[in-house]
Amino acid sequence: MSHNLGRNSFGDPANAGNLMTIEEANTLLNEWVPNEKLRLHMKQVAAVMKAWAIEKENADEQTALKWELAGLLHDADWEKYPDDHCLIIIEELEKRNIDPDVIHCIASHGPSYFGVEPNNKMDKMIYAFDELSGFVHAAALIRPTRYEGLEVKSVLKRLKSPAFAAQVSREDINDAISRINTSLEEIIQFIIDHQKDVN
Numbered sequence: 001m002s003h004n005l006g007r008n009s010f011g012d013p014a015n016a017g018n019l020m021t022i023e024e025a026n027t028l029l030n031e032w033v034p035n036e037k038l039r040l041h042m043k044q045v046a047a048v049m050k051a052w053a054i055e056k057e058n059a060d061e062q063t064a065l066k067w068e069l070a071g072l073l074h075d076a077d078w079e080k081y082p083d084d085h086c087l088i089i090i091e092e093l094e095k096r097n098i099d100p101d102v103i104h105c106i107a108s109h110g111p112s113y114f115g116v117e118p119n120n121k122m123d124k125m126i127y128a129f130d131e132l133s134g135f136v137h138a139a140a141l142i143r144p145t146r147y148e149g150l151e152v153k154s155v156l157k158r159l160k161s162p163a164f165a166a167q168v169s170r171e172d173i174n175d176a177i178s179r180i181n182t183s184l185e186e187i188i189q190f191i192i193d194h195q196k197d198v199n
């Protein structure tokens with residue numbers, strides 16, 4: 001399930017600024033990820049990452065695209081190569097000469113699995129959003145009205161119930177939140193607001 005990448009350097013600094021379009025990333029996803037639910041997860045994380053970059057980090061278009069691409073591709077190899085997740089997508093992006101920031105961000109989305117520490121804000125936010133995005137979605141899916149009327153406090157309550165979405169690591173969530181200057185409550189609200197219309 002997890003793969004310690006055994007390295008901390010990703011991509012080539014000469015490729016800084018070299019991105020791909022969202023269409024190209026979606027083409028890759030459609031080829032690599034037959035599971036629609038998993039694709040939705042990546043689209044949700046991408047939407048939240050992009051929104052955070054623009055609203056909270058004053059990111060320009062190019063920077064926002066970096067955040068979005070990292071979100072969109074972070075689990076691209078998970079379905080077909082679970083034992084080598086996320087090495088395969090990293091190697092693919094290195095082959096395509098993609099900006100090292102995007103690759104490092106993907107490599108650091110689970111420090112306890114991949115052995116890569118989140119360095120910058122983009123790295124830290126994908127780590128914070130990844131598990132919580134899936135958790136918020138699970139909390140929405142069990143409600144008749146889904147995201148409509150979903151409140152932060154009910155998500156918090158479910159987090160305290162170990163049986164609900166038991167595969168989501170509460171430890172990772174707490175660790176990720178401890179690395180940023182934003183509360184768990186605010187992150188959950190941001191996720192609800194920005195992924196509710198993604199499909």
Ligand SMILES: [Fe+2]
Pocket residue numbers: 041045074075130131
């Ligand atoms: Fe993920």
